[in-house]
Amino acid sequence: MAQDNAIQAPEVVSESDELIARSIEQEYRWGFVTDIEADAAPKGLNEEIIRFISAKKNEPEFLLNFRLNSFAHWQTLEEPQWPHVHYAPIDFQEIIYYSAPKQKEKLTSLDEVDPEILETYEKLGIPLQEQKMLAGVAVDAVFDSVSVATTFKETLKDAGVIFGSFSEAVHEYPELIEKYLGSVVPYRDNFYASLNSAVFSDGSFCYIPKGVRCPMELSTYFRINAAETGQFERTLIIADEGAQVSYLEGCTAPVRDENQLHAAVVELVAHKDAQIKYSTVQNWYPGNKEGKGGIYNFVTKRGRADESAKISWTQVETGSAITWKYPSVILRGDNAVGEFYSVALTNNHQQADTGTKMVHLGRNTRSTIISKGISAGQGQNSYRGLVRVAPGATNARNYSQCDSMLIGDKCGAHTFPHIEVAGPTGQVEHEATTSKIGEDQLFYLRQRGLSEEDAASMLINGFCKEVFRELPMEFAVEARKLLGISLEGNVG
Amino acid sequence: MLEVKDLHAEVDCTPILKGVNLSVRPGEVHAIMGPNGSGKSTLAQVLAGHESFKVTGGSVAFDGKDLLTLAPEERAREGVFLAFQYPVEIPGVSNTYLLKAAVNAIRKHRNEDELDAIDFLKMFKSSMKLLDLDESLINRPVNEGFSGGEKKRNEVFQMMVLNPKLAILDEADSGLDIDAVKIVAKGVAQFRNDNNAVVIVTHYQRLLDYIEPDFVHVLYDGRIVRSGVKDLALELEEHGYDWLKNSDA
Ligand SMILES: Nc1ncnc2c1ncn2[C@@H]1O[C@H](COP(=O)(O)OP(=O)(O)OP(=O)(O)O)[C@@H](O)[C@H]1O
Numbered sequence: 001m002a003q004d005n006a007i008q009a010p011e012v013v014s015e016s017d018e019l020i021a022r023s024i025e026q027e028y029r030w031g032f033v034t035d036i037e038a039d040a041a042p043k044g045l046n047e048e049i050i051r052f053i054s055a056k057k058n059e060p061e062f063l064l065n066f067r068l069n070s071f072a073h074w075q076t077l078e079e080p081q082w083p084h085v086h087y088a089p090i091d092f093q094e095i096i097y098y099s100a101p102k103q104k105e106k107l108t109s110l111d112e113v114d115p116e117i118l119e120t121y122e123k124l125g126i127p128l129q130e131q132k133m134l135a136g137v138a139v140d141a142v143f144d145s146v147s148v149a150t151t152f153k154e155t156l157k158d159a160g161v162i163f164g165s166f167s168e169a170v171h172e173y174p175e176l177i178e179k180y181l182g183s184v185v186p187y188r189d190n191f192y193a194s195l196n197s198a199v200f201s202d203g204s205f206c207y208i209p210k211g212v213r214c215p216m217e218l219s220t221y222f223r224i225n226a227a228e229t230g231q232f233e234r235t236l237i238i239a240d241e242g243a244q245v246s247y248l249e250g251c252t253a254p255v256r257d258e259n260q261l262h263a264a265v266v267e268l269v270a271h272k273d274a275q276i277k278y279s280t281v282q283n284w285y286p287g288n289k290e291g292k293g294g295i296y297n298f299v300t301k302r303g304r305a306d307e308s309a310k311i312s313w314t315q316v317e318t319g320s321a322i323t324w325k326y327p328s329v330i331l332r333g334d335n336a337v338g339e340f341y342s343v344a345l346t347n348n349h350q351q352a353d354t355g356t357k358m359v360h361l362g363r364n365t366r367s368t369i370i371s372k373g374i375s376a377g378q379g380q381n382s383y384r385g386l387v388r389v390a391p392g393a394t395n396a397r398n399y400s401q402c403d404s405m406l407i408g409d410k411c412g413a414h415t416f417p418h419i420e421v422a423g424p425t426g427q428v429e430h431e432a433t434t435s436k437i438g439e440d441q442l443f444y445l446r447q448r449g450l451s452e453e454d455a456a457s458m459l460i461n462g463f464c465k466e467v468f469r470e471l472p473m474e475f476a477v478e479a480r481k482l483l484g485i486s487l488e489g490n491v492g
Numbered sequence: 493m494l495e496v497k498d499l500h501a502e503v504d505c506t507p508i509l510k511g512v513n514l515s516v517r518p519g520e521v522h523a524i525m526g527p528n529g530s531g532k533s534t535l536a537q538v539l540a541g542h543e544s545f546k547v548t549g550g551s552v553a554f555d556g557k558d559l560l561t562l563a564p565e566e567r568a569r570e571g572v573f574l575a576f577q578y579p580v581e582i583p584g585v586s587n588t589y590l591l592k593a594a595v596n597a598i599r600k601h602r603n604e605d606e607l608d609a610i611d612f613l614k615m616f617k618s619s620m621k622l623l624d625l626d627e628s629l630i631n632r633p634v635n636e637g638f639s640g641g642e643k644k645r646n647e648v649f650q651m652m653v654l655n656p657k658l659a660i661l662d663e664a665d666s667g668l669d670i671d672a673v674k675i676v677a678k679g680v681a682q683f684r685n686d687n688n689a690v691v692i693v694t695h696y697q698r699l700l701d702y703i704e705p706d707f708v709h710v711l712y713d714g715r716i717v718r719s720g721v722k723d724l725a726l727e728l729e730e731h732g733y734d735w736l737k738n739s740d741a
């Protein structure tokens with residue numbers, strides 16, 4: 001059963017609208033371009049390009065075949081039309097599929113990373129130099145198509161944790177890659193996953209051995225720099241039996257007039273009793289206030305949870321012109337747990353169609369979905385979720401809560417919950433609310449001495465609290481700031 | 493301290509306040525009474541700067557400043573506090589978090605240093621005790637799921653913490669049980685001093701038994717039709733507003 005509970009804000013013009021109009025002026029602060037020489041493939045996509053990428057990376061045969069199979073399959077597919085988003089058709093021959101900053105063949109230490117690149121990450125608040133590194137967080141920095149640096153590699157190695165760029169892992173641990181690549185998101189999965197499987201250039205790889213609790217947070221920071229370049233990264237995280245890991249992902253891109261495509265695939269494997277917590281703060285360039293430019297973020301994220309394993313997705317989505325993303329969990333083993341906590345903000349002309357899929361296969365599996373959508377300006381925010389309880393999944397339980405907040409009267413919120421329950425013992429609960437940011441609430445806070453902006457950000461933070469508390473500390477702070485900036489002056 | 497002159501205000505083109513005059517000096521307590529719908533809350537909200545009400549005439553001076561040109565938060569920082577008749581719920585935002593932000597916003601305005609968590613705790617403790625509010629209530633989201641009486645006591649608590657120059661209490665006593673009325677009165681008594689002033693909107697003599705007003709005003713159809721000392725409240729209690737209507741009309 002599917003339903004579109006579309007709620008458009010009522011056509012009432014109020015004080016807040018003027019403020020909204022004013023605020024939308026707010027600018028994207030991560031929009032600079034790094035001037036760096038890049039090694040790029042020619043525009044367009046064909047078998048030659050795929051062989052070029054694979055050769056550049058000196059890949060083993062199994063990987064080239066994976067790419068070629070994916071490409072062959074992709075050619076039979078058509079772009080999906082079902083999401084509640086609107087954009088001009090993408091010309092896939094106008095995109096550059098590989099761009100790497102020119103640097104020495106193999107880096108042995110961070111000192112060899114191009115200073116321009118290090119500076120870029122500093123500006124973004126992600127220092128990579130050892131002395132300035134974020135305490136307790138290991139960072140893998142992906143610049144355009146390739147991983148440029150990974151911090152704390154040695155510390156992790158001592159714990160038995162493998163963490164670094166995908167390309168390196170292909171050479172160092174080919175058997176792990178061959179075993180797990182495409183095991184959760186097969187290359188046939190969907191249009192963008194197929195495309196990614198054919199052309200992905202780099203990303204992060206992580207393996208936590210049996211019984212190991214990863215000693216620090218792992219983090220990948222994605223940066224698109226080059227023009228007309230698509231970013232197709234691939235992340236693969238494997239937590240072996242009883243292992244635990246918390247993984248953070250952040251993203252930004254320069255301001256450019258044309259739209260840029262980002263089509264990533266993230267695969268998580270949580271073996272028996274393992275736990276993976278995956279947190280994202282997505283802040284790709286959203287386009288300007290007229291809706292020009294911005295990243296198209298079409299991402300496939302999925303985790304497989306074996307017996308008594310737990311996978312938890314937390315995301316704060318404030319960027320991208322269009323977001324199309326449904327982090328999912330396949331609850332394969334008995335007693336497995338899946339969680340999805342999401343805040344999605346759309347401002348100006350941003351569109352987001354995001355949600356999750358929880359597929360209950362094992363017995364006594366449980367899932368929780370908490371989704372908070374905030375729409376401002378002309379933003380359109382859709383929640384799309386699927387909860388499926390398979391016939392064998394006795395006593396499966398799901399709780400879903402989807403709350404939408406509207407700021408102003410030109411935006412919209414939509415929810416598309418799909419629920420499929422086979423068998424009599426599944427319990428699925430779905431709650432949805434929509435509220436408009438209240439003039440009376442704002443007045444109450446201002447009467448206590450808070451500025452209009454602080455009052456609004458307090459209300460929004462309150463609205464998102466259940467999600468923010470799932471984020472690791474440093475990320476929660478960043479997320480709050482980001483939300484504040486993205487809505488600056490937008491409410492009143 | 494507060495000088496309201498011939499204040500006119502309307503909502504959606506309907507005049508509500510039709511020429512209110514009110515003068516409040518430091519150290520005074522004023523009670524404003526009057527029938528339902530006469531404009532008491534409107535007056536309170538207009539003084540606090542609610543944008544739904546349009547001021548169409550008159551003036552309001554506060555400590556010599558033109559209050560009507562200030563934004564609500566600026567008025568609050570200058571020392572105007574309104575305890576709401578219907579306090580709104582703020583989901584996900586704890587009372588303490590709001591109060592810390594408010595105290596620091598006000599301190600910043602006065603060029604004072606921000607307070608840290610320990611200072612706050614000290615600041616909260618005595619008022620919490622006086623108002624018989626327990627810790628869990630203070631840490632819960634603002635007004636969410638509070639009982640009617642808890643909401644009112646919480647408003648008075650916020651007043652005590654923020655320590656304004658002028659506190660306007662809009663029916664801080666309605667819906668309170670007998671003990672709670674005493675508690676609220678205790679809070680107000682503790683708050684009062686020679687430098688601040690209190691305007692109490694109420695329907696009942698009860699609260700005024702504990703907080704003796706210097707002046708009592710009757711607001712009727714958007715105007716103050718009668719002002720007097722505390723005995724006026726007793727007379728109203730006895731005769732109701734018809735008595736006024738008959739004697740004044
Ligand atoms: N936002 C509004 N929109 C329309 N009418 C309003 C609004 N606010 C107040 N009014 C009207 O203004 C009049 C005065 O209301 P107000 O709340 O000031 O009365 P009050 O004296 O506080 O009454 P009570 O004793 O019942 O609290 C009422 O007729 C009320 O319906």
Ligand SMILES: [Mg+2]
Nearest residue numbers: 532533534577
């Ligand atoms: Mg009232």
